[in-house]
Each structure stands twice: as C-alpha cells, then as structure tokens.
Amino acid sequence: xxxxxxxxIEIVADRCKGCELCVSVCPKDCIELDTGAVNVKGVxxxxxxxxxxxxxxxxxxxxxxxxxxxxxxxxxxSA
Amino acid sequence: MQxxxxxxxxxxxxxxxxxxxxxxxxxxxxxxETFDELGIQDxxxxxxxxxxxxxxxxxxxxxxxxxxxxxxxxTATGLKRVRPDCIVFTYQGDGDLASIGTAxxxxxxxxxxNFTTVFxxxxxxxxxxGQMAPTTLIGQKTExxxxxxxxxxxxxxxxxxxxLATLEAPxxxxxxxxxxxxxxxxxxxxxxxxxxxxxxxxxFTFVEVVSTCPTNWGMSPTDAMxxxxxxxxxxxxxxxxxxxxxxxxxxxxxxxx
Numbered sequence: 369x370x371x372x373x374x375x376x377i378e379i380v381a382d383r384c385k386g387c388e389l390c391v392s393v394c395p396k397d398c399i400e401l402d403t404g405a406v407n408v409k410g411v412x413x414x415x416x417x418x419x420x421x422x423x424x425x426x427x428x429x430x431x432x433x434x435x436x437x438x439x440x441x442x443x444x445x446s447a
Numbered sequence: 448m449q450x451x452x453x454x455x456x457x458x459x460x461x462x463x464x465x466x467x468x469x470x471x472x473x474x475x476x477x478x479x480e481t482f483d484e485l486g487i488q489d490x491x492x493x494x495x496x497x498x499x500x501x502x503x504x505x506x507x508x509x510x511x512x513x514x515x516x517x518x519x520x521x522t523a524t525g526l527k528r529v530r531p532d533c534i535v536f537t538y539q540g541d542g543d544l545a546s547i548g549t550a551x552x553x554x555x556x557x558x559x560x561n562f563t564t565v566f567x568x569x570x571x572x573x574x575x576x577g578q579m580a581p582t583t584l585i586g587q588k589t590e591x592x593x594x595x596x597x598x599x600x601x602x603x604x605x606x607x608x609x610x611l612a613t614l615e616a617p618x619x620x621x622x623x624x625x626x627x628x629x630x631x632x633x634x635x636x637x638x639x640x641x642x643x644x645x646x647x648x649x650x651f652t653f654v655e656v657v658s659t660c661p662t663n664w665g666m667s668p669t670d671a672m673x674x675x676x677x678x679x680x681x682x683x684x685x686x687x688x689x690x691x692x693x694x695x696x697x698x699x700x701x702x703x704x
Contacts, residue, residue: 382462383460383461385466387668387669388667388669389468389668389672392672393628409462411467425628428473428631428632429473429625429627430473431463431469431470431471432472433454433455433458433476436452437451438451439451
C-alpha cells in the first residue's frame with residue numbers, strides 16, 4: 369500500500385474478467401489491461417498504473433466488484 | 448487513509464458466473480450495498496428468477512428461494528404475507544418478468560403487495576442463448592429474429608414500467624440504467640429508495656434496470672454500454688413513473704406553508 373495520502377485503487381486480479389469497463393470510464397486513464405499477466409480465468413486482468421483522483425467511477429462500473437478505492441474519508445457521511 | 452468504497456458485506460467475495468461486462472454484477476453490488484446501509488441483511492429474503500441470475504444466492508448473502516419460471520412475485524407474495532417482518536424482494540430478468548411471468552407481476556403490483564421487484568431488462572434471453580424477448584427492440588437481431596424484430600410479426604417491445612404505472616396500487620416505479628457511472632449512481636439511489644419504502648411498509652416498489660448482454664448482443668462490454676445508452680434508453684425512457692412518497696412529501700410541505 370502506498371504510504372502517501374493520495375487516493376489509489378486496488379484490483380483483485382483473480383476476480384477480474386478483463387471486460388475493460390473500468391478502463392473505458394476512467395477519466396485519468398489510470399487503469400489498463402495487464403498484457404504481461406494472465407489470471408486464473410485466463411484473461412489479462414486490469415492493472416492500476418497510477419494517477420487516481422478518487423472519482424470512484426471504476427468502482428461503480430466494475431461488474432465483478434474487484435476494485436477497492438482508498439481515499440481520505442470526508443467528514444460528511446451520507447446514508 | 449481509509450477505504451471509502453469497499454466490498455459490500457452482503458455480497459460474497461467470489462467470482463460470478465456472469466460473462467465479462469454483464470450488468471448483473473453491478474446490480475448485485477447495488478442491492479448488497481443497500482442491505483448494508485439499511486441494516487436489513489439478516490431479515491431479507493430474496494426470490495431468484497429463472498435466467499442468468501438464477502444463481503443469485505451464490506453471490507448475495509441473504510436467504511433466497513428459487514421460484515418457478517416467472518412466478519417470483521407469487522412466491523414473494525406468500526413470503527411477505529407469512530413473514531411481514533421480513534424484507535422480501537424478487538430479482539427478475541425480462542424473460543422471467545416480461546414474458547412468462549407477466550400475469551404474476553401485474554397482479555402482485557395491482558394488489559400492492561409490500562415487496563420490492565428489481566427487473567433487469569437487457570432486451571434478450573441471455574441464459575438460453577440470445578433468443579428474442581418481449582423487450583427486444585424493433586430491428587434488433589437475435590437468434591430467433593435473425594432479420595431483426597418486425598412489429599407486424601412480433602409486436603412491439605413491452606414496457607413494464609409504463610404498464611405497471613397504469614395501476615393504482617404500486618407505490619414506487621422507476622426505470623434506471625447502468626450505462627455510465629453517473630447513471631449507476633442514480634440507479635443505486637432508486638434501489639435504495641425502493642427498499643427504504645418497503646422497510647417503511649409503504650407498498651409495492653418496482654425498479655427496472657436497463658442492462659446489457661454483451662455476449663448475446665455480439666459486442667464488447669464497452670460497446671454494449673454505448674449501445675444500451677443509444678438505443679435501449681430510447682425505447683425504454685428512464686425516469687420516475689410513480690413515487691407516492693415524493694408526492695406525499697410535496698402535499699405535506701405544501702400544506703405546511
């Protein structure tokens with residue numbers, strides 16, 4: 369885990385099906401398919417390459433719920 | 448540094464059997480998040496349909512009953528009447544709700560049964576291999592309409608929300624989409640509202656989610672999302688068709704003034 373306070377994401381590579389939806393919605397192009405790796409499903413999983421701004425679009429769109437977003441929690445908490 | 452978006456507690460951390468880019472996973476997550484937020488996981492009973500999401504109980508961590516094809520609303524009616532303290536929801540696809548189960552959903556809605564239905568509309572029969580559904584768009588090619596659906600032969604796409612909105616009893620009806628992150632956020636709000644109304648015991652709540660089927664549409668997941676936004680949302684306009692809660696709030700605040 370990076371020890372700075374910038375937002376970042378973690379991807380559970382073995383649950384990724386390589387659908388590329390996260391790649392298509394990321395406004396900062398900080399996710400790409402890892403062509404150098406193959407996961408248990410036999411696909412190239414998504415890989416975080418840095419530059420996350422914490423918008424959470426990838427988390428919203430991931431159908432396999434394999435992206436976790438880490439960022440400073442705001443004081444306001446909505447139910 | 449804290450995690451602000453993590454895996455919902457009510458969703459098993461397992462890999463789903465859905466195809467890459469399938470909208471079911473997104474809707475499962477939204478439902479599981481809603482259970483976490485409302486704190487109703489331990490008293491919720493789901494009714495699974497026949498279709499791709501028949502194995503829903505492997506993913507959403509609540510008690511689930513598998514109903515006969517299309518009969519989920521009838522099963523849910525019985526469940527809710529026997530256990531009114533439980534939160535009951537049905538999760539149905541368009542093959543389940545809009546074709547074989549049309550009678551069940553209409554009459555359950557007409558009775559104003561106090562459960563929630565989440566209707567996944569992807570305009571095709573996914574599990575059986577891409578045959579035409581009642582919701583298939585005019586001109587859309589499927590296995591059983593290889594030259595495109597023709598209205599003179601197969602009729603027009605069935606609009607479940609509009610149909611149910613003609614009834615008096617339903618409390619909340621909304622159609623949402625999962626085509627973009629912004630629309631997914633809206634969809635989450637709609638699903639949350641539907642379950643909240645049920646917890647408050649208000650009546651029948653119905654959320655239709657315009658989803659995708661990349662495999663049977665023959666597109667990449669990204670293209671399927673674009674196609675959904677461009678064509679599906681034209682045939683199935685998004686919006687709130689009935690929200691008695693908001694109407695009530697409006698008249699109440701109006702009366703206060």
